[in-house]
Amino acid sequence: xxxxxxxxxxxxxxxxxxxxxxxxxxxxxxxxxxxxxxxxxxxxxxxxxxxxxxxxxxxxxxxxxxxxxxxxxxxxxxxxxxxxxxxxxxxxxxxxxxxxxxxxxxxxxxxxxxxxxxxxxxxxxxxxxxxxxxxxxxxxxxxxxxxxxxxxxxxxxxxxxxxxxxxxxxxxxxxxxxxxxxxxxxxxxxxxxxxxxxxxxxxxxxxxxxxxxxxxxxxxxxxxxxxxx
Amino acid sequence: xxxxxxxxxxxxxxxxxxxxxxxxxxxxxxxxxxxxxxxxxxxxxxxxxxxxxxxxxxxxxxxxxxxxxxxxxxxxxxxxxxxxxxxxxxxxxxxxxxxxxxxxxxxxxxxxxxxxxxxxxxxxxxxxxxxxxxxxxxxxxxxxxxxxxxxxxxxxxxxxxxxxxxxxxxxxxxxxxxxxxxxxxxxxxxxxxxxxxxxxxxxxxxxxxxxxxxxxxxxxxxxxxxxxxxxxxxxxxxxxxxxxxxxxxxxxxxxxxxxxxxxxxxxxxxxxxxxxxxxxxxxxxxxxxxxxxxxxxxxxxxxxxxxxxxxxxxxxxxxxxxxxxxxxxxxxxxxxxxxxxxxxxxxxxxxxxxxxxxxxxxxxxxxxxxxxxxxxxxxxxxxxxxxxxxxxxxxxxxxxxxxxxxxxxxxxx
Numbered sequence: 329x330x331x332x333x334x335x336x337x338x339x340x341x342x343x344x345x346x347x348x349x350x351x352x353x354x355x356x357x358x359x360x361x362x363x364x365x366x367x368x369x370x371x372x373x374x375x376x377x378x379x380x381x382x383x384x385x386x387x388x389x390x391x392x393x394x395x396x397x398x399x400x401x402x403x404x405x406x407x408x409x410x411x412x413x414x415x416x417x418x419x420x421x422x423x424x425x426x427x428x429x430x431x432x433x434x435x436x437x438x439x440x441x442x443x444x445x446x447x448x449x450x451x452x453x454x455x456x457x458x459x460x461x462x463x464x465x466x467x468x469x470x471x472x473x474x475x476x477x478x479x480x481x482x483x484x485x486x487x488x489x490x491x492x493x494x495x496x497x498x499x500x501x502x503x504x505x506x507x508x509x510x511x512x513x514x515x516x517x518x519x520x521x522x523x524x525x526x527x528x529x530x531x532x533x534x535x536x537x538x539x540x541x542x543x544x545x546x547x548x549x550x551x552x553x554x555x556x557x
Numbered sequence: 558x559x560x561x562x563x564x565x566x567x568x569x570x571x572x573x574x575x576x577x578x579x580x581x582x583x584x585x586x587x588x589x590x591x592x593x594x595x596x597x598x599x600x601x602x603x604x605x606x607x608x609x610x611x612x613x614x615x616x617x618x619x620x621x622x623x624x625x626x627x628x629x630x631x632x633x634x635x636x637x638x639x640x641x642x643x644x645x646x647x648x649x650x651x652x653x654x655x656x657x658x659x660x661x662x663x664x665x666x667x668x669x670x671x672x673x674x675x676x677x678x679x680x681x682x683x684x685x686x687x688x689x690x691x692x693x694x695x696x697x698x699x700x701x702x703x704x705x706x707x708x709x710x711x712x713x714x715x716x717x718x719x720x721x722x723x724x725x726x727x728x729x730x731x732x733x734x735x736x737x738x739x740x741x742x743x744x745x746x747x748x749x750x751x752x753x754x755x756x757x758x759x760x761x762x763x764x765x766x767x768x769x770x771x772x773x774x775x776x777x778x779x780x781x782x783x784x785x786x787x788x789x790x791x792x793x794x795x796x797x798x799x800x801x802x803x804x805x806x807x808x809x810x811x812x813x814x815x816x817x818x819x820x821x822x823x824x825x826x827x828x829x830x831x832x833x834x835x836x837x838x839x840x841x842x843x844x845x846x847x848x849x850x851x852x853x854x855x856x857x858x859x860x861x862x863x864x865x866x867x868x869x870x871x872x873x874x875x876x877x878x879x880x881x882x883x884x885x886x887x888x889x890x891x892x893x894x895x896x897x898x899x900x901x902x903x904x905x906x907x908x909x910x911x912x913x914x915x916x917x918x919x920x921x922x923x924x925x926x927x928x929x930x931x932x933x934x935x936x937x938x939x940x941x942x943x944x945x946x947x948x949x950x951x952x953x954x955x956x957x958x959x960x961x962x963x964x965x966x967x968x969x970x
Contacts (some may be wrong), residue, residue: 388875389964409879414961416877427872427967431575441876443568488876 335395335495335527336362336385341394343380343550355391356381356550362529364495369541370531377550379500382531386419386498387411399495410452416445421490424501426481428473434460434484435469442491459487463517479510490526497521499530503537515540520538566889573890576862586856591850591898591943592905597844600938604913605837606930612829618699619822621662621793623800625655625786626818627806645816647783647807654806658799660792666687667785668771669866670778675731675740683724684766685741690714692787697752699771702763707735707750710770712811718746719768722754741767742777796821818907846941851898852950859891859954870958871966884959891951892944899943905941 342354355379359408362368372378383389383398395404415421415498416552417493428437438456447455460466468511473481489497499518503511515537520529532540538544577584579619627645647666651935655664668687688696696702697719710717718741725733725748733739737748752763775781788803790796800819807817862871870883912930 334804388967409881412874412879414875415875423872423875423967427868427875429869429872431579432572436571441878444873444877444879444882449567492877519637539660550891 329487333364334361335364335399336360336368336529337384337395337397337398339395340395341384341390343384343390353497354550355384358550360545360552362527364527365522365525365543367519367528367540368530369538369544370547371533371535371538371544371555372531372547373533376530376547378533378547379424380550381531381547381552382500384500385496385529386421386447387414395518402541404506411443416441417492418495420492420494420497420501422485422489422502423481424504426473426478426485426505428484428488433470433472434465434476434487437473437484438487438491441488445492447492455491456487459490460484463487475525477510478506479513482506482510482514483517486514486521490516490521496527496529501526501532502530503532503534511537558785558937562898569885569889570893572642572886576866576890577893579694583858583896587851587854587894588898588901590854591848591895591946592902594844594848594851594875595899595902595939595943596906596909597847597902598841598942599903599935600909600913600929600934601837601840602938603881603907603910603929603931605833605840606932606935607679607910607914608833609830610926610930612833613826618808621642621789621791621796622696622802623788623790624820625788627816627821627959628670645811648785648810651781651807653811654810655786655788655803658802658806659837660790660795660799662789662791663692663787665692665787666776666783667703667787667891668774668778668780668782669784670774670780670782673877674724674728674767676733676737677731681724681728683728683741685774685778686766686768687771688768688787690770690951692789693719693768695768695789696787697763697768702755703751703753705753705839707748710749714749715768716744717749718773719750720748721752721753721764721766723764725751725765741769743946744773744777746773796823806877809828838925841844848946852946854896855891855950856893856954858894859887859951860957861885862890863954863958866958867969868960870961871963871969874963875962875967877918884955887955887958889949889950891955892947895943895947895950896940899940899946902943903939907936924970945961 338358338360341355341358342353345352347355358381368379370381380389384391385398386476387398387406391404395402397403398414398418401414403411406414421427429440429446432440435453435456438453439458442455457466457469460469462550463482465483465487468484470475470478471480473484476484480506486502489499497518502514502518506514518528518530519540528535528541532538546553546555558692578642625647627647627909652664652666655661661854665688668685670685670687671827672685674683674684689711690712698704698709703720705722707719718739720733720739733750733751735751739748745767770779774912788799790799801822804817804819808814811817873883873886901924
């Protein structure tokens with residue numbers, strides 16, 4: 329099989345929680361291919377399995393069965409530390425609740441994942457300042473998360489996601505916790521990132537957000553299908 | 558690789574420091590526990606070493622001296638070898654035999670008896686000790702005995718005496734001073750010197766005694782029973798051998814296996830040291846228990862911290878932290894807390910030791926002024942123990958943090 333330009337290939341992915349009589353199948357035979365540089369949105373109501381799907385393609389969680397390739401690497405067989413390396417180098421996470429480290433300021437939050445990657449101090453600072461500048465936060469470098477608005481925190485999180493030059497940016501309800509003005513700014517940034525060649529995947533329950541992707545898939549009861557407006 | 562490691566350590570240090578700053582009061586309480594344990598260890602070690610060197614320093618001056626007493630005399634460490642008396646006295650033949658042994662500097666008998674003294678019309682019984690003037694100033698002149706006023710006799714002096722502190726200050730309605738005259742068994746004596754108070758130290762021998770020359774002793778008591786013999790050797794390295802020879806010679810003279818008690822300063826030193834080391838061991842045991850409790854405290858704080866930061870751990874894993882990254886972050890934090898405690902404890906221990914030292918010498922109850930020893934070794938041991946406690950007690954919490962599943966941790970709110 330030729331993987332070609334696909335950054336993500338999911339083959340027959342099943343995810344089952346619990347066991348025997350209490351088991352819940354969160355994903356059912358999911359097959360999807362995502363091209364490099366694509367911008368896809370995944371829409372589905374809460375409990376549909378979209379977060380599970382996101383966690384699996386983000387290498388935070390493992391599928392119960394099936395195969396997942398990230399840039400031609402079969403990640404379904406990797407151990408914890410190798411998965412950490414994939415997350416660190418190839419994937420940038422943006423969470424609904426920002427998930428910044430509360431004790432660290434904006435700059436330190438952005439440099440943190442670079443420190444896990446072993447980037448040297450001056451390079452880290454340079455890159456972090458540059459990224460925070462791109463998300464219009466040059467004036468907030470030393471502010472802690474508690475001193476930033478929701479929208480600002482989410483922009484720090486975007487800068488953090490981009491810090492190790494990932495090939496895939498995964499955003500899980502990125503506008504879920506911010507006001508609509510900040511939300512549209514965040515979506516503009518994501519679009520900008522995509523325009524620069526990054527593969528962007530956004531999970532949402534909001535059809536208006538979903539529309540911004542180049543294509544959209546729908547998840548319902550663990551089944552992925554093309555989305556029809 | 559090395560550079561990367563250093564980088565990682567600096568990063569971890571920063572993160573750990575920030576986390577500690579976030580929970581100052583809890584960390585402070587934990588830190589106190591470590592500080593108390595380390596303080597105890599440092600204070601004990603510095604006092605212990607100080608005590609040891611004080612004892613060795615004071616007694617080292619008498620290493621050329623052998624004290625011989627008869628077997629049924631109760632001997633204590635300092636100058637107390639002459640208190641018992643009893644019927645088993647040494648004979649002139651013993652002295653002569655000892656004199657035949659080579660490498661001796663001097664051989665002097667010590668006489669022991671009692672008398673009645675009179676001062677301002679009051680009478681009191683006292684204990685007398687007769688010893689030649691040179692030996693007396695040599696033995697009783699060492700730093701922690703010594704005179705509080707006056708001076709020792711010179712060879713040839715007559716009708717002069719040195720009196721104990723209690724005799725001078727408490728026996729009579731008016732205090733006796735150097736230069737006063739007292740009557741011992743109706744004979745006039747000039748008070749040439751007064752001993753310092755010894756209290757309940759190594760020896761209470763001088764407090765209630767009057768020391769005279771052998772000649773005066775014989776003159777006023779009319780007896781010449783030799784209770785003890787003081788021998789100084791010219792070659793200290795031979796002293797144990799000479800001591801054995803003396804013991805053998807005297808025992809043979811008296812036809813008893815245990816007639817003579819031969820004591821050298823090094824044997825006294827050994828017994829003092831073994832007592833000191835037992836005390837130190839006991840105190841160190843207490844310190845170890847304090848540290849054990851402290852390390853449980855650190856573990857508890859760290860476990861709480863890990864639990865509270867489960868979500869944060871999940872986030873760090875999600876953005877690419879490996880298990881070892883998380884492990885070292887929490888290990889660093891635990892070690893930092895412990896080291897802060899260690900430094901605080903070391904400082905307090907040094908201060909505590911100093912205060913104890915000052916208190917012990919100004920109180921005057923201690924026979925030897927203890928100058929606590931503060932060596933680099935003690936400081937290093939103090940911080941080293943803290944470091945080890947930190948590593949041991951934070952390893953389990955750190956390992957627990959490292960092993961968390963990223964997805965479960967990141968979901969934890």
